[in-house]
Amino acid sequence: MSLDNPEANPQQRLSDHLAEEIAAVDALIRERMASEHAPRIPEVTAHLVDAGGKRLRPLLTLASARICGYDGVHHVDLAATVEFIHTATLLHDDVVDSSERRRGRPSANLLWDNKSSVLVGDYLFARAFQLMVGAGSLRVLDILSDAAATIAEGEVLQLSMARNMATDEATYLRIVRGKTAALFAAACEVGGVLAGADDARVRALRRYGDALGVSFQIVDDLLDYGGATGEIGKNVGDDFRERKLTLPVIKALAAADAHERAFWTRTIERGEQGAGDLEEALAILRRHDALEAVRSDALGWAETARMAILELPEGPLRAMLHDLAVQVVSRVR
Amino acid sequence: MSLDNPEANPQQRLSDHLAEEIAAVDALIRERMASEHAPRIPEVTAHLVDAGGKRLRPLLTLASARICGYDGVHHVDLAATVEFIHTATLLHDDVVDSSERRRGRPSANLLWDNKSSVLVGDYLFARAFQLMVGAGSLRVLDILSDAAATIAEGEVLQLSMARNMATDEATYLRIVRGKTAALFAAACEVGGVLAGADDARVRALRRYGDALGVSFQIVDDLLDYGGATGEIGKNVGDDFRERKLTLPVIKALAAADAHERAFWTRTIERGEQGAGDLEEALAILRRHDALEAVRSDALGWAETARMAILELPEGPLRAMLHDLAVQVVSRVR
Numbered sequence: 001m002s003l004d005n006p007e008a009n010p011q012q013r014l015s016d017h018l019a020e021e022i023a024a025v026d027a028l029i030r031e032r033m034a035s036e037h038a039p040r041i042p043e044v045t046a047h048l049v050d051a052g053g054k055r056l057r058p059l060l061t062l063a064s065a066r067i068c069g070y071d072g073v074h075h076v077d078l079a080a081t082v083e084f085i086h087t088a089t090l091l092h093d094d095v096v097d098s099s100e101r102r103r104g105r106p107s108a109n110l111l112w113d114n115k116s117s118v119l120v121g122d123y124l125f126a127r128a129f130q131l132m133v134g135a136g137s138l139r140v141l142d143i144l145s146d147a148a149a150t151i152a153e154g155e156v157l158q159l160s161m162a163r164n165m166a167t168d169e170a171t172y173l174r175i176v177r178g179k180t181a182a183l184f185a186a187a188c189e190v191g192g193v194l195a196g197a198d199d200a201r202v203r204a205l206r207r208y209g210d211a212l213g214v215s216f217q218i219v220d221d222l223l224d225y226g227g228a229t230g231e232i233g234k235n236v237g238d239d240f241r242e243r244k245l246t247l248p249v250i251k252a253l254a255a256a257d258a259h260e261r262a263f264w265t266r267t268i269e270r271g272e273q274g275a276g277d278l279e280e281a282l283a284i285l286r287r288h289d290a291l292e293a294v295r296s297d298a299l300g301w302a303e304t305a306r307m308a309i310l311e312l313p314e315g316p317l318r319a320m321l322h323d324l325a326v327q328v329v330s331r332v333r
Numbered sequence: 334m335s336l337d338n339p340e341a342n343p344q345q346r347l348s349d350h351l352a353e354e355i356a357a358v359d360a361l362i363r364e365r366m367a368s369e370h371a372p373r374i375p376e377v378t379a380h381l382v383d384a385g386g387k388r389l390r391p392l393l394t395l396a397s398a399r400i401c402g403y404d405g406v407h408h409v410d411l412a413a414t415v416e417f418i419h420t421a422t423l424l425h426d427d428v429v430d431s432s433e434r435r436r437g438r439p440s441a442n443l444l445w446d447n448k449s450s451v452l453v454g455d456y457l458f459a460r461a462f463q464l465m466v467g468a469g470s471l472r473v474l475d476i477l478s479d480a481a482a483t484i485a486e487g488e489v490l491q492l493s494m495a496r497n498m499a500t501d502e503a504t505y506l507r508i509v510r511g512k513t514a515a516l517f518a519a520a521c522e523v524g525g526v527l528a529g530a531d532d533a534r535v536r537a538l539r540r541y542g543d544a545l546g547v548s549f550q551i552v553d554d555l556l557d558y559g560g561a562t563g564e565i566g567k568n569v570g571d572d573f574r575e576r577k578l579t580l581p582v583i584k585a586l587a588a589a590d591a592h593e594r595a596f597w598t599r600t601i602e603r604g605e606q607g608a609g610d611l612e613e614a615l616a617i618l619r620r621h622d623a624l625e626a627v628r629s630d631a632l633g634w635a636e637t638a639r640m641a642i643l644e645l646p647e648g649p650l651r652a653m654l655h656d657l658a659v660q661v662v663s664r665v666r
Contacts, residue, residue: 035486035489037486037490037507038486038489038490038493039493040489040490040492040493041486041489092451092452092455095428095447095448095451114428114447115428115492116489116492118425118428118451119425119485119488119489119492120485120489122425122458122481122484122485122488123482123485123486123489125455125458125481125485126478126481126482126484126485127482129462129474129478129481130475130478130479130482133471133474133475133478136471138466138469138471141462141466141474142463142466145459145462145463145466146463148455148458148459148462149456149459149460149463151455151459152452152453152455152456152458152459153368153370153371153374153456154371155452155455156368156371156373156374156449156452156453156456157370157371157373159373159448159449159452160371160372160373174370
């Protein structure tokens with residue numbers, strides 16, 4: 001994937017193809033995140049919303065509606081809704097993640113930010129629901145409120161399984177489907193519903209979003225260990241240091257001998273990490289081909305996504321959604 | 334108000350009058366807060382939801398629907414929705430308040446609880462939206478999503494005005510209307526809307542809930558300074574120690590001489606508090622009759638609430654709502 005070659009970047013092509021609509025989404029987001037009485041709200045959200053977020057999820061909504069023949073304007077409302085839900089989730093994740101990073105001793109300033117993050121996140125959730133109520137479809141509301149519950153459930157499950165060595169692949173997948181794929185799936189599904197697409201197409205869009213979201217998250221977790229080769233580079237090892245049980249470690253644990261199990265118990269469960277431990281972790285992952293196996297899973301999910309959209313009408317939008325599923329896993333090819 | 338004399342406790346009478354429906358609300362809450370995959374969710378909410386919360390807000394929804402002649406079952410869904418929103422708000426408030434109390438140095442355990450509070454609160458919000466979508470009325474969804482946005486906006490405004498000596502009565506009222514009265518007002522309004530009541534009655538219910546909520550919060554803030562007499566007792570002075578600018582201090586500040594202003598600046602704005610400062614604060618409040626003035630405001634809002642419901646059909650439910658507005662301010666009579 002190269003940023004200076006638009007032909008090689010499907011998300012950018014999608015964004016160009018839907019340029020007017022994504023501009024309308026941006027304008028709506030800016031308008032709705034304003035608050036007459038609490039100017040702190042846009043201050044807190046500005047860096048998340050203004051700074052050229054990639055708008056992947058709203059693009060999925062816009063594309064899904066258009067690919068099913070929608071020619072109205074409410075897909076813009078739903079796309080903004082999806083981005084608001086995503087942004088609110090990011091704000092609430094921040095509270096969780098930054099407190100992790102500071103090892104339980106955050107600064108007063110961090111706590112102040114935490115408070116703002118919680119309350120401004122709530123504001124964005126509420127704005128999201130206002131927007132989708134405005135779109136006027138109970139079925140859409142049903143899909144998006146289910147997604148919101150699934151996201152929160154996935155996040156809570158992740159929290160309660162943190163550092164728990166009993167986490168298996170099924171639990172990992174449930175967490176990923178909640179915290180990441182649920183919103184991808186809903187973003188696609190509501191586009192189809194809004195367009196009045198038949199059930200087969202709506203289900204296909206949902207399957208596409210779900211599989212795209214799962215591969216997206218697996219790739220993220222794999223890259224945190226340096227991709228399929230496990231090379232040590234910048235930003236490698238954050239999950240290890242934060243003692244997260246992601247798919248690479250889960251696979252290595254399933255194949256671990258007593259010595260390796262003791263290593264994971266010490267570093268992940270008890271959090272006793274020292275110099276050389278990340279290198280040792282990577283060596284164990286390579287020894288069991290765990291990173292290669294994770295890569296293979298990611299490719300499989302991307303393939304599922306590509307298959308799903310064969311139910312949809314052929315054309316440039318379907319080609320771009322196809323290429324997007326290729327792009328997501330291209331970082332680990 | 335006496336707990337062992339039901340005749341003197343309008344909320345208990347209301348609860349007895351609507352006993353079957355409030356039992357159905359409780360059952361629905363228990364059912365919907367369960368989570369197959371994340372058992373931590375009911376663990377976190379159990380102490381909030383099980384432990385016999387007073388269910389004031391759901392009672393308002395049930396009573397408002399019934400007083401307008403509703404004889405269906407969806408008022409139970411909406412009452413549970415309102416309680417879920419309230420509980421989610423409490424969970425998110427906890428994050429904010431406990432970090433205040435620990436002066437920016439929470440324990441690791443507190444942070445863990447904070448994370449659970451944020452994410453489980455999100456789950457409850459999502460469940461609330463699922464429930465109200467199930468009730469199937471876009472107008473109800475509109476009212477409750479507006480209320481959720483107003484609540485969050487009020488909380489953010491409160492946060493950004495914390496310790497800010499420029500907070501005036503108008504700002505205080507805006508905060509109170511957001512963080513407390515918005516849900517009271519919506520709880521009443523959706524009952525009327527569900528019952529298909531005419532606009533005059535729906536507006537009357539909304540006004541009643543708004544005024545009841547405002548008086549409820551003003552009374553709370555007054556009791557934190559020992560009520561209208563400002564006597565020092567158990568639990569007096571929390572707001573002072575947490576440097577909150579509530580109505581008593583706002584009124585005293587408006588009338589302060591230079592010496593008193595310096596006192597408030599030191600204790601509230603800078604947070605430099607020592608022995609005797611709470612007593613001094615109470616002496617200043619008494620000197621300006623600030624507590625008596627706050628009491629008078631609370632009584633005025635309760636009177637507004639009682640007037641509002643004259644638009645509604647006479648009968649035992651209206652009498653109980655009337656008496657409820659009397660009860661709310663009875664603690665400071």
